[in-house]
Amino acid sequence: MSKTVILYGTESGNAELVAEDIGEELNGGSSVVISDMSDFDVAELSPEDFYIIICSTHGDGELPTSARPFHESLSAASPDLSGVKYAIFGLGDSSYETYSKGSEHIDRVLTELGAERVGEYGRHDAADGSLPNDAAVTWSQSLPLFV
Amino acid sequence: MNAIKDLPSQSPTIAIVGSGPSGCYLAQYLRKRWKEAEIVIFDRLPVPYGLVRFGVAPDHLGTKAVARQFDRLFEREGVRFIGETEIGNRVTLQELRDAFDIVVLASGLHGDRALGVPGDTLPGVHGAGRITRLINGHPGEQIDGLRIGERIAIVGNGNVAMDLVRLLLTSPERLLELGVAEDVVRALEPGSVKRIDVVGRSAAHDAKFDLAMLRELTKLPDVSFVAQNLADEGIADADGIAKRDAVAEIAGGSPARAARSVHFHFGWTPERIIGQDKVQSIAFRSTADENSTLLLDVEGVLTAIGFEELTTSPIRRSHHESAESELDKGYLSPGLYCAGWLRRGPRGTIPQNRVDSKMVADAIIEAVDTAQLVPGKPGLPALLAQNPSNSRHTEESA
Numbered sequence: 001m002s003k004t005v006i007l008y009g010t011e012s013g014n015a016e017l018v019a020e021d022i023g024e025e026l027n028g029g030s031s032v033v034i035s036d037m038s039d040f041d042v043a044e045l046s047p048e049d050f051y052i053i054i055c056s057t058h059g060d061g062e063l064p065t066s067a068r069p070f071h072e073s074l075s076a077a078s079p080d081l082s083g084v085k086y087a088i089f090g091l092g093d094s095s096y097e098t099y100s101k102g103s104e105h106i107d108r109v110l111t112e113l114g115a116e117r118v119g120e121y122g123r124h125d126a127a128d129g130s131l132p133n134d135a136a137v138t139w140s141q142s143l144p145l146f147v
Numbered sequence: 148m149n150a151i152k153d154l155p156s157q158s159p160t161i162a163i164v165g166s167g168p169s170g171c172y173l174a175q176y177l178r179k180r181w182k183e184a185e186i187v188i189f190d191r192l193p194v195p196y197g198l199v200r201f202g203v204a205p206d207h208l209g210t211k212a213v214a215r216q217f218d219r220l221f222e223r224e225g226v227r228f229i230g231e232t233e234i235g236n237r238v239t240l241q242e243l244r245d246a247f248d249i250v251v252l253a254s255g256l257h258g259d260r261a262l263g264v265p266g267d268t269l270p271g272v273h274g275a276g277r278i279t280r281l282i283n284g285h286p287g288e289q290i291d292g293l294r295i296g297e298r299i300a301i302v303g304n305g306n307v308a309m310d311l312v313r314l315l316l317t318s319p320e321r322l323l324e325l326g327v328a329e330d331v332v333r334a335l336e337p338g339s340v341k342r343i344d345v346v347g348r349s350a351a352h353d354a355k356f357d358l359a360m361l362r363e364l365t366k367l368p369d370v371s372f373v374a375q376n377l378a379d380e381g382i383a384d385a386d387g388i389a390k391r392d393a394v395a396e397i398a399g400g401s402p403a404r405a406a407r408s409v410h411f412h413f414g415w416t417p418e419r420i421i422g423q424d425k426v427q428s429i430a431f432r433s434t435a436d437e438n439s440t441l442l443l444d445v446e447g448v449l450t451a452i453g454f455e456e457l458t459t460s461p462i463r464r465s466h467h468e469s470a471e472s473e474l475d476k477g478y479l480s481p482g483l484y485c486a487g488w489l490r491r492g493p494r495g496t497i498p499q500n501r502v503d504s505k506m507v508a509d510a511i512i513e514a515v516d517t518a519q520l521v522p523g524k525p526g527l528p529a530l531l532a533q534n535p536s537n538s539r540h541t542e543e544s545a
């Protein structure tokens with residue numbers, strides 16, 4: 001019953017659209033679920049499933065609002081995530097010093113709890129005014145989906 | 148189109164007045180609920196996106212990119228944009244309400260708040276809204292002999308004040324590259340600004356700017372930053388301390404001598420602008436010590452202390468409020484809602500309008516799903532049948 005779960009943490013909605021585009025791209029074989037990180041129960045993280053995390057950066061390198069409850073629950077509950085595999089794509093803007101830092105908070109806590117990051121760490125820089133969607137979809141095509 | 152039923156309720160016809168972030172986010176949420184509903188966004192300007200286009204600084208391309216997200220509404224989501232149609236003028240609000248089941252006012256707030264001190268209408272005093280509209284090529288804004296000068300005071304210490312500091316210290320070449328019009332660049336003379344004093348009422352730890360915006364200033368070449376009145380006591384929260392420290396750090400880390408300088412002053416209230424037929428100086432009084440004053444000789448004063456409803460605006464929220472209105476969810480009267488800056492005042496960034504619009508969308512969806520509002524109005528065809536192209540400058544009626 002393994003599925004791909006796309007979790008997005010967003011402030012302005014861009015990460016949500018990226019999640020939707022990747023969801024569309026993957027909707028070939030495996031079953032895909034898309035969820036706002038703030039609607040996702042961390043107790044459901046399972047080695048059975050594969051996670052794709054799309055997370056933006058807010059303000060001075062902080063987590064976007066919708067990713068905060070996820071991060072807080074993980075930090076508080078400290079579940080053992082051994083065997084859980086995820087890929088991550090960070091959104092940011094290099095006009096600011098803290099470019100793409102938001103996703104790194106999530107990456108760090110997942111790794112600390114034993115989860116394993118697979119594939120390349122995806123990033124998109126919005127400083128030139130481009131949307132992350134194309135880069136993210138290309139990135140998702142290179143992911144080892146059935147790990 | 149609106150004949151197709153989405154259970155449990157029929158989809159309503161929806162008109163949104165204003166294509167800024169609040170109107171666009173609202174259309175996104177309503178489209179998620181009603182895949183087939185007619186959703187039309189009206190704007191008085193020929194192009195959409197409000198302050199994303201005409202407020203956000205041209206060098207903040209990453210922020211402006213949210214417009215590309217909204218493009219999808221019109222490209223793939225079947226939302227219709229009708230520009231050059233001012234509601235309350237070209238088309239009355241009543242006509243709109245007669246044609247559509249739901250009308251949402253998301254028309255923003257566009258008046259620069261005046262300082263309200265003697266001299267604040269002297270030539271040489273300019274609102275930040277006007278300057279940022281000019282920089283962004285707003286079709287309704289004229290240069291009108293504008294000259295900024297070499298010594299400027301900016302009143303206010305929010306993010307818009309930071310935008311102005313940064314833009315006025317950006318090279319003319321870079322501004323042109325970013326698409327700012329040549330005559331505007333010439334009027335702003337960004338290359339020749341020597342000194343900017345940024346004066347705010349609050350202490351540094353209470354200043355309204357975001358840290359990231361302040362830090363961005365350090366990228367400007369050949370600028371020395373000077374900070375005054377950095378209070379040490381009475382700062383309760385970590386954010387406040389971080390802000391105060393960041394100001395101190397920027398001042399400490401910048402060159403002592405440079406071709407341009409930016410002076411931050413915290414804790415001063417403007418008292419008077421002095422000049423014969425144009426600005427010569429501006430006087431402030433300390434918020435901490437009423438005997439203490441600050442007098443700055445300047446060629447220009449830019450006010451960045453916020454926005455308010457224009458008294459000339461054809462849509463004013465207060466005209467549509469009644470005892471039954473519930474502003475905290477955007478409800479004005481049956482079928483009439485408001486969102487964004489018009490609903491909650493001129494505060495908050497683009498993402499905050501997303502939260503706001505979600506809330507208003509939920510209120511609308513609930514009204515339809517619980518049959519408090521029963522759809523049935525035909526939408527755009529009914530409006531077009533009234534032939535609005537034959538422009539009538541009628542007053543809006545509620």
Ligand SMILES: Cc1cc2nc3c(=O)[nH]c(=O)nc-3n(C[C@H](O)[C@H](O)[C@H](O)COP(=O)(O)OP(=O)(O)OC[C@H]3O[C@@H](n4cnc5c(N)ncnc54)[C@H](O)[C@@H]3O)c2cc1C
Binds near residue numbers: 192
């Ligand atoms: C100078 C400036 C810079 C800013 N920079 C940033 C930034 O960098 N990042 C950030 O997150 N936020 C920024 N903001 C804040 C952000 O722009 C606002 O939060 C947001 O635009 C408010 O959205 P809104 O939809 O309520 O109003 P608006 O964006 O003002 O949109 C209102 C729309 O309604 C239209 N309209 C008005 N009256 C009528 C009428 N009668 N009929 C039809 N159409 C009408 C207008 O033409 C406009 O398109 C900035 C604001 C300003 C003023």
